[in-house]
Amino acid sequence: MGKALIIGAGGVASVVVHKCCQNHEVFEEICIASRTKSKCDALKEKLDGGKTIIHTAQVDADNTQEVIDLIESFKPDLVINVALPYQDLTIMDACLATGVDYLDTANYEPKDTAKFEYKWQWEYKERFEQAGITAVLGCGFDPGVTGVFSAYAQKHYFDEIHYLDILDANAGDHGYPFATNFNPEINIREITAKGSYIENGNWVETEPLEIKKVYEFPEIGEKDMYLLHHEELESLALNLNGIKRIRFFMTFSQKYITHLNVLENVGMTSIEPIEYNGQQIQPLQFLKAVLPDPASLGPRTKGKTNIGCIMQGVKDGEPRNYYVYNVCDHEECYKEVGSQAISYTTGVPAMIGAMMVLTGKWKKPGVFNVEEFDPDPFMDALNKWGLPWQETFNPTLVD
Ligand code: NDP
Numbered sequence: 001m002g003k004a005l006i007i008g009a010g011g012v013a014s015v016v017v018h019k020c021c022q023n024h025e026v027f028e029e030i031c032i033a034s035r036t037k038s039k040c041d042a043l044k045e046k047l048d049g050g051k052t053i054i055h056t057a058q059v060d061a062d063n064t065q066e067v068i069d070l071i072e073s074f075k076p077d078l079v080i081n082v083a084l085p086y087q088d089l090t091i092m093d094a095c096l097a098t099g100v101d102y103l104d105t106a107n108y109e110p111k112d113t114a115k116f117e118y119k120w121q122w123e124y125k126e127r128f129e130q131a132g133i134t135a136v137l138g139c140g141f142d143p144g145v146t147g148v149f150s151a152y153a154q155k156h157y158f159d160e161i162h163y164l165d166i167l168d169a170n171a172g173d174h175g176y177p178f179a180t181n182f183n184p185e186i187n188i189r190e191i192t193a194k195g196s197y198i199e200n201g202n203w204v205e206t207e208p209l210e211i212k213k214v215y216e217f218p219e220i221g222e223k224d225m226y227l228l229h230h231e232e233l234e235s236l237a238l239n240l241n242g243i244k245r246i247r248f249f250m251t252f253s254q255k256y257i258t259h260l261n262v263l264e265n266v267g268m269t270s271i272e273p274i275e276y277n278g279q280q281i282q283p284l285q286f287l288k289a290v291l292p293d294p295a296s297l298g299p300r301t302k303g304k305t306n307i308g309c310i311m312q313g314v315k316d317g318e319p320r321n322y323y324v325y326n327v328c329d330h331e332e333c334y335k336e337v338g339s340q341a342i343s344y345t346t347g348v349p350a351m352i353g354a355m356m357v358l359t360g361k362w363k364k365p366g367v368f369n370v371e372e373f374d375p376d377p378f379m380d381a382l383n384k385w386g387l388p389w390q391e392t393f394n395p396t397l398v399d
Contacts (some may be wrong), residue, residue: 002358003029005076005100007061008083009039009092010185011182011295011339011371012105012140015347015353016082017043017054018337019385024051026355030073034083035059038092046338061087067094076100082353085109085116092124093134101133101357105140105350106186107231112271115193117368118234121182125367135367139353140346141307141326142168143232147371147386148349149309149324149376150236155375157322160242161313166230167396168187169251171220172303172330178259179292181342187286191260192269197247201202209257213249213398217306218390219327225249235369242313249398263287294343301340302331310395323395328389336386343389352381 004027006016013032020027030052032040040056044206059070061083071079071094081091081104088108095102099134109116121137128135138144146166153160170181180187195206211227224250237246252260268287273280308325326345333344353370356362362373370378382389 001026001028002077003031003075004354005031005033005061005071005074005079007033007067007079007081007087009034009036009043010082011343012346012350013082014043014082014295015343016350019045019348021047021050021052021054021356021364023351023355023385026358027052028256029053029055031055031057031070031076033059033070035060038227047093054309061091064090064093064097066090068097071095071100072100078103078354078357080350081105082350085186086111089120092121093135095135096124096127096131099133100241101363102135103139103350103353104137105144105346105356109189111349116231118231121367128367129365132365134357134363134365136353136357136362136373136391137367137369138231138235139350139370141349142166142230142373143235144346144349145326145382146307146309147232147236147369148375149246149349149389150240150311151371151373151381152375153309153311153322153324158205158241158311158315158320160243160311161240161311162244163312164236164240164243164246165310166232166246166248167215167217167306167310167325167398168249169215169220169222169223169225169306170303170342171217171251172301172305174292174297174301174340176292176297176300178256178330179297180294181297181340182294183344184291184294186289188260188269188284188287189271190228191252192264192355192356193229195227196233197227197245198233198243199245203221208356215249215398216396218325223251225251232369236371239369239371278387295339298334298338298340301334302328305341305345307345308389310397312397314378320393321395321397322388322391322393324391326382326389328387334350348386349382352378352385356382
């Protein structure tokens with residue numbers, strides 16, 4: 001049916017590639033392109049021989065012209081951006097120049113400011129409309145499936161959703177004293193930033209990890225979770241009817257927090273360049289170099305993740321509560337695609353989002369967050385492609 005150009009060859013890209021190859025009726029031909037071509041070739045070697053035709057290429061996606069040249073030679077129907085958030089705008093520019101649809105899993109973030117928001121990408125809306133092409137923003141799990149879950153609840157179960165809590169729990173154990181489950185630079189920047197949530201249309205800011213709650217997660221048990229700023233809050237605040245408050249919580253063990261505090265206190269999480277032996281280095285980038293590669297955690301990680309949305313609102317004048325979540329097992333993911341659940345829960349929705357665009361179900365000109373599309377075909381696809389969801393109308397609420 002179609003051709004996809006996949007940019008990036010890291011943890012998430014590896015899952016996207018595996019899933020596209022499983023879904024060969026939709027993804028007839030793919031090109032894996034990244035800064036380090038050997039990683040693309042290694043993926044191709046692992047998966048070659050199936051029905052999806054695989055190409056590889058070297059590309060520096062910070063350079064719009066290089067992406068344009070690659071698009072012009074491969075001629076994809078869609079670009080799946082699973083490189084880093086820093087490349088979002090250059091890749092969107094290349095899609096505009098060539099008239100090709102776009103999908104990513106994380107919103108643009110300037111390299112020198114640890115601040116992520118949608119304003120830069122939303123500014124492309126009119127240009128994408130005029131070009132008649134689609135951009136799907138934030139189509140991983142969170143953001144991504146959390147937005148689809150919210151849209152599904154809004155479509156089927158609520159007239160108004162007043163309170164939304166997004167809960168991201170990882171009970172996986174990789175056996176290292178400290179490691180991050182995805183790109184450490186992105187992950188640590190996210191956690192050491194101030195927290196925030198939306199209340200009555202306004203952002204309320206907290207100190208980093210200031211708000212801690214304890215929650216008993218289905219299939220995982222009791223976990224400490226901390227309020228973080230998260231990018232889907234910004235779009236969901238605009239796209240859900242009657243919303244009064246949206247919060248995002250992520251679980252971290254005490255051991256993780258202790259390591260992070262020490263690293264922060266000694267300056268290792270800073271993004272301010274320092275002079276070292278006559279060279280400018282960014283402490284956080286150096287830390288990334290010494291930490292275990294997230295891709296190496298797969299074979300070691302045991303346990304499950306649970307990510308979902310708890311909503312309180314009204315339907316036909318009656319109050320209603322609803323919790324929809326997915327539980328994913330690290331070892332099962334590794335068995336299936338050779339990656340742990342964090343990459344899996346991001347890569348599967350990216351493949352599904354790309355399938356939605358290629359099959360025309362999510363095809364309209366402009367720049368959209370996932371909750372602006374019909375959630376139903378996506379929800380069906382989650383069950384089919386490895387992320388089955390469960391729901392309850394009687395959840396324990398977060399206080
Ligand atoms: P990795 O660091 O494992 O992989 C990133 C890949 O991008 C690497 O292959 C890297 O190449 C490549 N890359 C970096 N810069 C460039 C460039 N200038 N040109 C071409 N390729 C480049 O990250 P992950 O796979 O863990 O994450 C991928 C994306 O997914 C990130 O944007 C992350 O924020 C997002 N994400 C989203 C989640 C969600 O639920 N929505 C959850 C987890 C992640 P090289 O190998 O040379 O370094």
